Amino acid sequence: MIVHTTPFTRIALRIWSGAIIWAIHFTVIYGFAALACARGYADLKVLGMSLVTSGVLGATTLALVAALAIARRALRSGVESFETWMTAGVAGLASLAIVWEGLAAWFILPSCG
């Protein structure tokens, strides 16, 4: 009989979860901004900001909350393993990248210039 051990797919996805959230966030903000600009929605306002700015900031907030939640869960799991440390680390690094990239929408105006 084969010795079945820790399930690889679950652990790998857990370690990569922060990076996956970063990838989704990056795709969404880039795709959304590109599409909104190409289709002429730059002037629409949402919450007093341009559609692009508010959309990107909204997506950034969601992604950041998700990445931080993963990091927090890993840190509080009480399991002191390499995999848990790496899950928290990747999610932490992803959080930094998400904030750094999303903040561009706050500073770059007009969004479609």
Add this chain to the structure above:
Amino acid sequence: MAADSGPAPLPSSLPNSLPRPPGELEALRRIWQPPRGFRLVTAINNTYIGVFYIGTAFLFFVLAGVLALLMRTQLALPENNFLGPNVYNQLFTMHGTIMMFLFAVPVVEAVAVLLLPNMLGARDLPFPRLSAFAFWAYFFGGISFFCSLFFGLAPQGGWFMYPPLTTTTYSPGIAEDFWLLGIGFIEISAIAGAVEIIVGVLRTRAPGMTLERMPIFAWAMLVFAVMVVFAFPAIILATALLELERAFDWPFFSPARGGDPLLWQHLFWFFGHPEVYIIFLPAAGMVSMIVPTMAGKPLVGYRLVVLALIGSAFLAFGLWVHHMFATGIPRLSLAFFSAASMAVAIPSAIQVFSWIATFAAGRTQMKTPALFILGFLFTFVLGGLTGVMVAVVPFDWQAHDTYFIVAHLHYVLFGGLVFPLFAAFYYWTPAVSRNALSERVGRWVFGLVFIGFNVTFFPMHVTGLAGMPRRVYTYAPGLGWDTLNLVSTLGAFLIAAGVLLFIVDVARRFRLSFENHAGNVWNAGTLEWLPNGYYANRSIPIVTSREPLWDQPNLAKDVEAGRYYLPGAPTGGRETLITSAIDAKPQWILQMPYYGWAPVTAALFTAACFLLLTVKLIPAALVCAVIAIAALVHWAWELDPGPSHPPVPIGGGITVPVYVTGPSSQSWSAMIVLILVSGALFASAVFSYLYLWTVSPEVWPPADALPDIGYAGAAALLLLLSSASVAYASAALSRDARGRALTALAAGVLLLVCASTVDAYAVWQTGLSPSATSYGAIVYTAFGLQAIYVAVVVFMAFYTLARARAGLLDRARRVTFDNTMLLWHYTVAQGLTGLLLVHGFPRFVP
């Protein structure tokens, strides 16, 4: 959180006792002995393939370097007539292409093929014939591609081949086709290597080598291979699209018919930027192995370095547009990529600080490898800093396409790969050669290369800022570039002198030997320095720390005496131990193949097929394709040996099976990786569809001009039924109802083919032309891609049926069926997504 953990305790007694039975070691030697004489080309041992691979990659480095010297000679003086513009264009195109595609990526795969099995404690990589095939495909493809230079058939479009310059309008002839087909083919070889590396690193580690105890180079190669899986399909699709435009006038890149040249740039750089990290991360992995040995201390911040490798890998996929800052993309979009380009400096810096801290913590042996590492640190950090400069959009607009960029990319690539590689050559030569390379000569090599490099490329920053564009074959005097160019040329010849001296050193000192090599001359701590032979280690050790040779006294002696796992060959053939992916517990024994002609034959005729397609000799290409497929089928027929041997003891009271099926098998893992590659390829096609729609919605048809939705519904239903049929076949095979299983499989083939036929008819009956608009082109491409997968799956189904007829398939021996089933379900999922895209998207998104 826990700090990095120390060594784990060893079991109270080692798995096997002494004395070992007589003849055990001789049997191992006999079984793993490679062929002699001319038949050495049929060898598949990772040691030989690794050395062939490194030698070939280095040959391409030298050839591309010679091209660089010719270019620098031309640019030494203003208005020089040494080379004409056409030849110069060919040279810079071939220099970049060869360095990136035929040297940089292959050489790191080559080092991995050579070193990984020993470093992991395995006897070989899990698919040695695949490694051999990947190498020979690269060898034949690369040599043919290089020779195009001698026939005036080398392309002139630069290593990134931007259309419209590379379309038939501006580049008639077949030179660009050589590039497109050749590079597409070589990328397939790189992907084959990545499959091997992923499965090898995850499944063939020595017992006890958990993820946290893996050598950093293995981590780097794992990350490298995952990046190849997701990045390379984009360039394969890009080259296919450009070739389709050139050969059949499908207008993906022609704005007049709804195409866009920027689509090429997106696809190319989605591959091209990760490529920089695909090159750099393995080199960083080598550095992280060499620095602790030179310093005599474990790597400082191991976990942070692993985090940095993973972090660099994912951020690298968010950088591609920073090569396109000057293309008119909206500023906000540029800002996202600018920010990501700056963010990626964080993981790179983590590694740099780790290496500096490790040096600081120990007493460094200032030998040649250490000198090259210091040269790497100086050079790469400078390249990284200018990288942050060009990540700033306004600066990039000034420096774009000038010699500043040439300087930056060479500081990153030469600094980030070539210096670590020379360090690696000097460091690991004693592991595969009777002699180490000469320390005295090595210092001269380092001095010449380091000084030559900086004399060549540092002035180029200034030349670029002074306005000299890249890729000009000459320039007028008096622009302030004359002296700078002359200095750069002198530096280039200094580098050449260093490389030449290195070749002399290798010729004098390197004597290939896997049984009597110079050994652990550096007092390194990792497993590749264990005594070994053709069979790798005599027995497979239990690993309790990251530097087992430092932390486990007597390890080398006990491994060589056969006191650890699998000291012999209990099945009587080649074999290696498969362990679990996370915690490296022994699971089963993988029976491995012997050498043979199939891999080299398949590679030769696949390369010939691509070459003949380029020169439009279609019948000859078809003959070559048939021979290549026959060789592959011959090769595959010997796979899946079935439960031919009872479970065997490996020591320590552990008895493991020698054949498994399902998710635990190595073949299942490889198929999952292949499906990820396929998914990335299809995602690139979906991106292309959406991108073309974004830039040219006017060529998308209104809903009433689309095929009736009933066709899509029928095709979807047929696809789902075919998947259900195969799932039923799988269940029937498990119950040993073989007849029902094979009937269901055959029914599945019929349903799958019917689904594709319905879809083809739906598109065809609308009169849609692939050459009229980019919409037609991308729709037919999506259909064509699906048709290729259907053809492959149908071929696999017939192959499975043939094996069943030959009595080689049953409920226990079902790996072939499982492979077919996995790709089948993927093909159905891809087909359903394609239907949704082609038939649904234009209806729901006006």
